[in-house]
Amino acid sequence: QKEVEQNSGPLSVPEGAIASLNCTYSDRGSQSFFWYRQYSGKSPELIMFIYSNGDKEDGRFTAQLNKASQYVSLLIRDSQPSDSATYLCAVRPDSGGYQKVTFGTGTKLQVIP
């Protein structure tokens, strides 16, 4: 069974610190990786996607992908209380056509003012 593993948390960081969220996956054929943010009682919304090894930056967010080690991480710089949410990692096995995206159970982040 293809799995996506995340630490459920909560991960508590002080305001202004760097939050580091990690995700490992079992399917070596995975090609695309997504980070979604979900506020309590709301629907998931995409923050970033990445499909090449290395780092991808978007504002305060950086996604890091290491296919050899089968992990993807999300760094949030200058964490704000508004970043407090559950972050879902999602993995897609291959490009082209329909490929089922598998979601992790999410890591709850708490940013302490």
Place this chain on the structure above:
Amino acid sequence: NAGVTQTPKFRILKIGQSMTLQCTQDMNHNYMYWYRQDPGMGLKLIYYSVGAGITDKGEVPNGYNVSRSTTEDFPLRLELAAPSQTSVYFCASSYSTSGKTDTQYFGPGTRLTVL
């Protein structure tokens, strides 16, 4: 664009009742999905559709049915509701070409309780 809309927002069903959860998207997306999310858990795929007239089962299809007669609409039917179907249901859609950046857009969800 309204994006992905779902109705109703909340519903309480009695065991054995049936209902249809509605989902509509106005982004001309070809792919649509139904997920359920239990408390503290990730999203489990119930059914998906790659286009009008084409649907297929996901991880947890038992007790549900879908249809896709138009690009815009993807209703989810619950037959003979059971307490195990108490969950939050999300509909999502995406536009997949080469597929690498297959971003899914989610509706606001339907919170269903079966008593």
